[in-house]
Amino acid sequence: MSTPTTAQPLPSITYNSLDADPADRFGYWCDLMGSTHAPLELRSEHADDFRVRQQVISLGDVVVWPIAFPAVTMRRTPRLIRQSDPESYHLTLMLRGHGVVTRRDHEVHYDPGHFHSQDTSRPLDIQASSARGRLLTIGIEVPKPALPLPRRLADRAIGLPMPDGHGVGALMAQFLRQFVRNRAEYRATDAPRLGAVATDLMAAVFARAVEAENALPPHTRHSTTLLRIKAFIQRNLADPALTPAAVAAAHHISTGHLHRLFRAEGITVGALIRRSRLERARAELADPLWAGEHIHTIAARWGMAAAEFSRAFRAVYGMTPSEYRHQRAAGRAR
Known part of the structure; x- marks a missing residue:
């Protein structure tokens, strides 16, 4: 008689710096960021006792990472890009804190209310801080070939305003919040479906930023329309x-x-x-x-x-x- 198998949870890595010695915390986190996101130059005035909690959750090729961390400076340099480039697009939902992103000579400020977008193939400098101690963010990364939007349009979207409080941006923010809040309820078998939803939403957010929604393939427009309608139903029950x-x-x-x-x-x-x-x-x-x-x-x-x-x-x-x-x-x- 066969033994019933237990459904496997979503593949994930959890790092809580309090589990490490204070002297090792910042170094461990730098290694985690380099292996799960992309190599970065990281500096922090809190490096001697860096208090960070991060999860890296895999949805197939898509990765979601909720994180709480103190003020830090992140640099992605041309040298690091040549060293390793996962060729991914990244969105950050800022829940608490402030970020200043510099690309070449162009500086953009980010607060809750707008997504921060990033291309791992481009240099940038991020100064992140929070008046309340630690920043709270949810990041999501999608491989460039998986995004159902022409590359030239996706590239143009990087750095443009992407509000998270209305339209498709609100759907993306709602998806990320609900997913992180309920992540323990999902199983590995849910990962492909969740990854597909996240990818379609990111493509729609990028397309909206460059006013090119018609460039989205029919299945993506269908998916985001359904999500918009379902969200409307839940708000008006x-x-x-x-x-x-x-x-x-x-x-x-x-x-x-x-x-x-x-x-x-x-x-x-x-x-x-x-x-x-x-x-x-x-x-x-x-x-x-x-x-x-x-x-x-x-x-x-x-x-x-x-x-x-x-x-x-x-x-x-x-x-x-x-x-x-x-x-x-x-x-x-x-």
Whole structure:
């Protein structure tokens, strides 16, 4: 009889400098950056006791690295490029801190609100600091051949403004935040799908920066359109008027086109709205913070009438909302 195999987690490396002696911390991190990103000249006034925590998470050829680190200067010189060039495009989502990037004689300041873009084949100088001690960023790297955007356009995008608070930039930021927050829930088998989503989003961010969205291949435009629609649905679940027709109208497409976009998703737009509302309501039923809230109030908060909510909840979870709430409360009391 065969033994069932346990699903493998996403391949990753975790480096916490507190696990090393203070004198070795900065050197270990320099080696990690050189082997997982690209060789850099790194300097820091905190080098004697460098406090950094970084993960390097592999999604196939795509790499995501959340990192918390103190002020540092990074230089990618022509000599280092000749020494080793992974030929990758890089985006950094700045969550906390400030960066000054110098390319030749051109200086750009980065704060939360805009992505920092980088090409490992180009020299640059980065001075990164934070008034609150450590910077918090999420970096993502995609090999140049994997990016579904003509190379000449991707190269032009490097260094241009790329907002992370609206449009496709907001989708990219949301993807990175959610992925890092929920990374323990994913398995190695999820890596190709997640890597493809990340690659399409990066291509769309670059294309938007050079106003060349039409240069994206159809599959990338399809993928980013679906992500935009799904994000819109999640933001508007509480609106009782959220219907497939309303979703289509908000995105200036026909309802028929909307349904065709979802054909390969394994779920209809209406079913996605219902399922998402039920999941939000179920989470509140299980949360002791909402224990005194009437069930019909929770249902209404997520855009559902009480009778509709009760029927749909029983159909999906095999019990009424009140039975579910009682079951969860009993479990906490044990």
